[in-house]
Amino acid sequence: MLDKKGNIELKDVSKVYPNGVVGLKDVNLTIGHGEFVMIVGLSGSGKSTLLRAINRLHDVTEGAILIDGQDIMKASGDKLHKIRRSAAMIFQNYNLVKTSSVYRNVMSGRVGYYPAWQAAFGLFKKEDQEMAAANLARVNLLDKYYVKARDLSGGQQQRVGIARALMQKPSVILADEPVSGLDPKTTKVVMNDLKKLNEEDGMTIILNVHSIGLALKYASRIVGLKNGQIIYDKPITEVDKRDFKEIYREAGDDRATADDETEEDK
Known part of the structure; x- marks a missing residue:
């Protein structure tokens, strides 16, 4: 039986920013294939720092981060690119090129498989173009193929981000507050898309969230x-x-803030 991918391990990971602020301290965490892990905490607790450290959007001060047994902190060049491809990122602010079409934004998830000059000219293989269409269909946006990203709603833009992430053929999806600012109905659509990837494709999902209700659901x-x-x-x-x-209790705050729910939590 083939080994199942999508395994993450953080060993004694710490992150101290140049200004002395501690982002992470002695973090040890093991996440196995196919888990749907939701990271919760107050703003400034280190959630985004942790997520971005996993695929090395920034370096950590100490420790090791292994993706399927390979330490991404020690990797460089082609090896680093290959490890990064296995852990796709979905951003809170969508991170799309608003003046480009949905298709071109989705194809940007495939550029890591091409020489820079070929990607710059959009010279993608037919099978990758077909993959883009298939991934857009998975998030019910195939009809937006030629539409500019700026003309989409926030929820649609985030689903384009999911389709783009799928172009990497990842075993792990890292989602940094992916439904922040979305209405409850759209939040449900995006979360259901991610849950399908977890259940149907066996992808490991690691997601930062503020909503207690979403975490529980x-x-x-x-x-x-x-x-x-x-x-x-x-x-x-x-x-x-x-x-x-x-x-969620702040220092000196005895209020039971965790009992508060928004409509999207219910």
Whole structure:
């Protein structure tokens, strides 16, 4: 039986920014193939720092980060590109070229497989063009193939981001607050798309979120961060909503903020 991909391991990972701010501190975390892990915590707790460290959008100060056994922190050149391709990123602000078509934005997820000059001229293989169409169909946006990204709604732009991520043929998808600012109906569409990738394709999903309700509904495991450290880590079967009180409690704040729900949480 072939080894299943999409395994992440962080060993003693710390991140200190040049201004002295501690982003991560002694983080040890193992995530296995096919998990849907949602990372929760207050703003500034280190959620985005953790996610961006996994595919090395920034370096860490100490520690090792392994993707399917390969330490991305020690990789360079072609090896680094290959490891990065296996962990696709979906951004909070969509990160699309607004003046380009949906098709060109989706194809940008494939540029890592081409020489720079070939990608610059859009000289993509027919099978990759067909893959772009298939991935757009998966997120129900094939009819937007020639539409400019700027003419899409926020939810549609985020789904283009998902289709672009799929072009990398990743085993892991990292999603940084992917539904922030979306209305409840659109949030459900985007989250359901990600859940299908997890269940149907066996992709490992690691997602930052503020919404307690979404975490409880979609996650197979919840990890809580506070001040750059992991203070909570349980499979969804062992999670109690009351556990969030400590994760979200600010210093000196005894209010049970975790009991508050928005409409999208319900």
